[in-house]
Amino acid sequence: MLKGEFISVYEDKSVFTVYKTFKLSERPQRAILKATAAGLYFAEVNGKRVGENYLAPGWTSYKKTLQVQQYDVTELLRNGENTVAFTVGEGWYKGDLTWDRKRRMYGEDAAVCADLVADDAVVLSTDGSFNARESVIRESGIYDGEVIDFTAPLHDLTVKIIDYNKAALVEQICEPVRVTERLPVKQIIRTPEGDLVYDFGQNVAGVVEVNTHDGFDGRIKLEFCEILVHGNFYNANLRTAKATDEICIKGKATVRPEFTFHGFRYVRISGAELPSDCVTALVMHTDMRRTGSIHSSNKRFDRLMQNVVWGQRGNFVDIPTDCPQRDERLGWTGDINAFCRTAAYNYDIRAFMKKWLNDLRNDQGENGGIPHMIPDFYRCNQLNSDCRHTDAMWSDCVTMVPRTLYEMYGDISFIADNYAAMKKFIAAREQTTENGLVCRGTEYGDWLALDNEQMVACDCIGRTDKYYITNVFFVNSLRIVAESARLLGKTAEAELYAKKYEKTLKLVRDEYFTKNGRLALDTVTAQVIALHFGIVEENHRNELAKQLNDNVVRHGYRMVTGFVGSPYLLFALADNGYFDTAVRVLMNNCYPSWLYEVDMGATTVWERWNSLMPDGTPNPDGMNSYNHYAYGSVMEFVYRRIAGIETVGAGFKKVRIAPRPIKGLPALEAEYNGIKVGYKYIDGDVKYAVTVPSGIYAEIVINGKTVATGSGEYKFSTQSENLDIPPYTPESTVIEVFDNPKAVEAFNEVFGGIFTGSEIAWMKAEPKTLGFMAEFRDSEGKMKLSDFPEMLDRANKLFAQKTEL
Numbered sequence: 001m002l003k004g005e006f007i008s009v010y011e012d013k014s015v016f017t018v019y020k021t022f023k024l025s026e027r028p029q030r031a032i033l034k035a036t037a038a039g040l041y042f043a044e045v046n047g048k049r050v051g052e053n054y055l056a057p058g059w060t061s062y063k064k065t066l067q068v069q070q071y072d073v074t075e076l077l078r079n080g081e082n083t084v085a086f087t088v089g090e091g092w093y094k095g096d097l098t099w100d101r102k103r104r105m106y107g108e109d110a111a112v113c114a115d116l117v118a119d120d121a122v123v124l125s126t127d128g129s130f131n132a133r134e135s136v137i138r139e140s141g142i143y144d145g146e147v148i149d150f151t152a153p154l155h156d157l158t159v160k161i162i163d164y165n166k167a168a169l170v171e172q173i174c175e176p177v178r179v180t181e182r183l184p185v186k187q188i189i190r191t192p193e194g195d196l197v198y199d200f201g202q203n204v205a206g207v208v209e210v211n212t213h214d215g216f217d218g219r220i221k222l223e224f225c226e227i228l229v230h231g232n233f234y235n236a237n238l239r240t241a242k243a244t245d246e247i248c249i250k251g252k253a254t255v256r257p258e259f260t261f262h263g264f265r266y267v268r269i270s271g272a273e274l275p276s277d278c279v280t281a282l283v284m285h286t287d288m289r290r291t292g293s294i295h296s297s298n299k300r301f302d303r304l305m306q307n308v309v310w311g312q313r314g315n316f317v318d319i320p321t322d323c324p325q326r327d328e329r330l331g332w333t334g335d336i337n338a339f340c341r342t343a344a345y346n347y348d349i350r351a352f353m354k355k356w357l358n359d360l361r362n363d364q365g366e367n368g369g370i371p372h373m374i375p376d377f378y379r380c381n382q383l384n385s386d387c388r389h390t391d392a393m394w395s396d397c398v399t400m401v402p403r404t405l406y407e408m409y410g411d412i413s414f415i416a417d418n419y420a421a422m423k424k425f426i427a428a429r430e431q432t433t434e435n436g437l438v439c440r441g442t443e444y445g446d447w448l449a450l451d452n453e454q455m456v457a458c459d460c461i462g463r464t465d466k467y468y469i470t471n472v473f474f475v476n477s478l479r480i481v482a483e484s485a486r487l488l489g490k491t492a493e494a495e496l497y498a499k500k501y502e503k504t505l506k507l508v509r510d511e512y513f514t515k516n517g518r519l520a521l522d523t524v525t526a527q528v529i530a531l532h533f534g535i536v537e538e539n540h541r542n543e544l545a546k547q548l549n550d551n552v553v554r555h556g557y558r559m560v561t562g563f564v565g566s567p568y569l570l571f572a573l574a575d576n577g578y579f580d581t582a583v584r585v586l587m588n589n590c591y592p593s594w595l596y597e598v599d600m601g602a603t604t605v606w607e608r609w610n611s612l613m614p615d616g617t618p619n620p621d622g623m624n625s626y627n628h629y630a631y632g633s634v635m636e637f638v639y640r641r642i643a644g645i646e647t648v649g650a651g652f653k654k655v656r657i658a659p660r661p662i663k664g665l666p667a668l669e670a671e672y673n674g675i676k677v678g679y680k681y682i683d684g685d686v687k688y689a690v691t692v693p694s695g696i697y698a699e700i701v702i703n704g705k706t707v708a709t710g711s712g713e714y715k716f717s718t719q720s721e722n723l724d725i726p727p728y729t730p731e732s733t734v735i736e737v738f739d740n741p742k743a744v745e746a747f748n749e750v751f752g753g754i755f756t757g758s759e760i761a762w763m764k765a766e767p768k769t770l771g772f773m774a775e776f777r778d779s780e781g782k783m784k785l786s787d788f789p790e791m792l793d794r795a796n797k798l799f800a801q802k803t804e805l
């Protein structure tokens with residue numbers, strides 16, 4: 001695919017440049033530069049940077065797949081002498097990875113390989129005749145940032161040729177990483193500690209570009225963070241990632257780093273006091289096509305939806321990562337399993353996921369185990385022989401993610417390409433069973449669930465029995481494999497896996513349900529997954545749904561579920577007769593909840609429900625990312641059950657559109673690939689507007705009745721109770737005030753001392769409503785019930801001011 005050789009340098013350099021000057025007797029009609037690297041690179045032709053992609057060639061399982069980029073460089077070449085240069089950095093190939101700062105995971109030397117093709121003939125290839133020198137980029141690392149020095153002398157280096165298995169070369173599979181948006185500084189802050197901090201108002205992944213003016217002479221240091229604590233710059237949650245860029249410049253320049261990215265909202269700048277128009281955040285991620293959006297008239301809720309989209313943008317930087325800021329940024333499999341369908345509503349992720357699934361297959365263990373992180377750099381380096389697993393949710397990504405993508409896009413290749421890997425994985429999991437049930441192996445359980453108060457300190461995996469979770473996911477994966485076989489026309493295998501599915505399902509029921517059909521585990525997550533994955537017997541479904549509902553109410557509609565329970569919680573409620581409870585959970589103002597994060601100033605979704613404690617300080621247990629998309633999976637529920645845009649069968653050729661307006665969201669507009677659903681509450685009516693593009697057959701269902709079929713534009717109107725309600729109503733619980741710091745301030749200002757006293761404990765525990773509280777205080781003569789509506793109105797207004805975005 002490339003004639004060139006992989007060239008590096010003998011000297012141990014974090015970054016280097018290789019270049020060659022050559023002659024063209026005439027300017028070509030069409031010239032294509034084809035290039036790739038073991039590491040990261042960018043090319044220059046005659047001093048001009050080629051292309052607008054960053055972090056090329058991206059991150060893949062390099063030994064097996066290495067993407068080659070192509071650039072049209074016709075305009076950059078000229079008659080006579082031309083120079084082509086490549087600057088090469090360590091990137092994921094050779095640079096530090098993980099909290100253990102493992103280096104050289106894929107190889108000892110970063111190297112570049114390229115051909116220049118002019119009018120269909122290769123006119124230049126990388127080889128030993130290239131020259132090499134140091135780069136102005138003196139140091140560079142994904143986690144630590146970049147040191148750029150325009151004043152340093154650039155010494156010559158010595159080119160060496162590297163062996164690389166060219167069988168790994170493939171054309172670029174997915175869209176490249178590009179700068180997709182430029183964000184200006186929103187405000188410059190002088191912090192209480194005296195730092196100069198620039199706030200972009202949004203947590204993003206990317207870099208900062210700085211401009212200097214004529215006469216500038218200095219060293220600018222940029223340090224990045226996601227949050228301020230007590231108004232001060234706080235980057236302890238980045239752990240060992242230094243996330244610092246240093247730029248040494250004389251004179252006027254526009255500079256940005258090349259081989260790093262940061263997860264940040266704020267940048268602390270020292271060494272120069274730059275005006276705000278000289279500092280710009282460049283948002284970087286894989287440049288996918290936007291396909292879906294949700295907007296609503298409720299600003300806090302709207303912010304939540306935008307936070308989810310920003311979370312995707314921050315974590316779709318070439319691979320689906322857990323987070324973009326700390327010393328991880330790794331392709332954790334459970335996180336994308338939770339978020340995949342939301343991601344596929346928001347953006348066209350087909351190519352992005354094809355690339356990643358290719359690596360999942362590349363890195364799957366011979367016995368079928370799935371690494372927790374894809375690409376699996378550990379194994380490539382033979383560092384850790386035990387890194388391929390069979391645990392629930394993380395490893396099940398091999399069945400669930402392709403299935404979700406097939407359902408979203410109707411593209412059978414997602415199933416066909418991954419079917420063999422699915423079967424291998426099942427075989428691996430079978431090795432962890434005894435008498436048919438999984439009882440061994442690494443498990444993350446219900447990761448970060450908050451229901452383990454009773455357990456030993458610092459247990460991240462929640463209270464739900466971890467092997468129960470695995471067995472439920474085992475059943476689900478078996479079902480997916482059986483259905484995949486059927487879709488692929490493999491009848492005998494379909495039968496085989498259907499039998500395994502039936503058998504395991506029965507074993508799970510026998511093990512975890514009493515003989516009268518009661519689930520023997522009482523956690524919310526246990527109940528959720530039994531309902532959602534069809535584990536509970538149909539004749540006991542209603543009972544279990546009721547138990548789940550009671551459980552959620554008992555928890556004050558708060559989030560106690562982790563990575564396993566949370567993505568399915570609202571579905572388990574809504575699809576089993578408790579839509580209103582699902583809505584209360586979704587719209588809950590209490591800590592912990594989705595809107596609590598918004599009220600605490602989140603502009604992306606956090607890793608933990610309590611990554612910021614109500615007092616505004618980071619969770620003391622550590623491991624706090626403010627940009628983790630797993631809990632952003634809630635947006636899928638809004639697309640599918642509130643806007644009600646759902647595919648019937650695979651690929652949205654046939655759709656069911658069943659919007660369900662909810663209290664607190666008086667107006668909503670959602671779109672997916674041209675399908676538009678909007679509703680608006682006006683004076684006792686809900687007005688709907690639905691657009692179905694031609695070629696799609698829709699069944700439109702309002703209030704349980706089919707009102708139209710086909711495609712086209714439709715308008716409907718139905719009578720409705722008032723949806724335009726404030727965050728706090730007489731039905732809100734007392735804890736919804738207590739457990740939201742902004743609400744505490746607002747309500748105390750209006751209601752004074754009525755939120756104190758010994759009765760508060762049981763009012764919180766029961767939990768009692770604000771209406772009850774008002775009646776109670778009225779009976780004590782502490783307030784007049786007749787004043788309550790007006791006071792509540794004032795408290796809501798104050799709350800709105802305090803949560804103003």
Ligand code: BGC
Binds near residue numbers: 332
């Ligand atoms: C990551 C996750 C991941 C988890 C595995 C964390 O360090 O950030 O999101 O899924 O480990 O349990």
